[in-house]
Amino acid sequence: MAKRVKNLPTILPKGKRLKNAKGRPTYRPPKNFDLHLSEEQRAESKKLFTMVKDILLHVTHDIDVNTKLILLTAINVLGAIEFDIDAGSRKLEDAVHKSGIRGGIQKYLKFLS
């Protein structure tokens, strides 16, 4: 699975290349990328995508946390292409960006001085 994730960028459009927690390359496709699916295909794919994510999130045995992360990354790579808004972990990431905690240490240093 990790190998597949690693190889995906070669067949996907230029997106944000990142390293995951284990230092392996991971991939975030660009927003607004369109696979030109029909309405029917979109609806069916979205249903499937949501179902797979739900299953993954609720399986608590047989899959360890690290494997879950790898699978989620892979699913997000595929899902985020067409259903960017459904990529749950990206929503969480956005929530952090919105919070403005970046550089929070400066506030603390100001408080100390």
Next chain:
Amino acid sequence: MAFGRQDNKSNDSTDMKIVKFTTMIQEVDRYLLAASGRAGGVFIFGKYKVYYSQIFKRYNADQFIAVMENIFNPGKSGPVDLIDAETVIQLFKEMKSKPEKKYGEYYRLVFWLLFAAAVDDEIYNNELPSIADFAYCLEFNEKMMGDWCVVVDYILSGNRLSEDCKLQLETPEGRSFFLHRT
């Protein structure tokens, strides 16, 4: 560049800031764990070598992150091992057997990881996607993530976390974990 990485030279002022930062971290951690009767410090799954706790090791060139590493992950060395499936099953069983404390330790880890991201820009830039993935695995939603960040900001603004502090949190999980309210 983060303050903690500016240089390795130590002076009285910097030392004092580090001491105050250390005390603050220990106080907050003790408070977070007060309900469970634990004193704080090393994560209970630290012995299982969950690699997320090793973020502190990877970025310990920052003096403030080094402080966090000393508190949460002392004396760890060598390569980062992966948690094994059997251990995860045990952890989940343990969490499910104590529903009132479900995910408590993971809530704490996500909190300190977000705190570390606020302290060190490199962690923010490099690790935030994986921290978000990790939180997503633990069924965090956007509002919860927002609450966790509100608390990070509250503390870094020099406020003290307590059961009767004036923090407004949106989620029951946040109120329970940070304000000890049911």
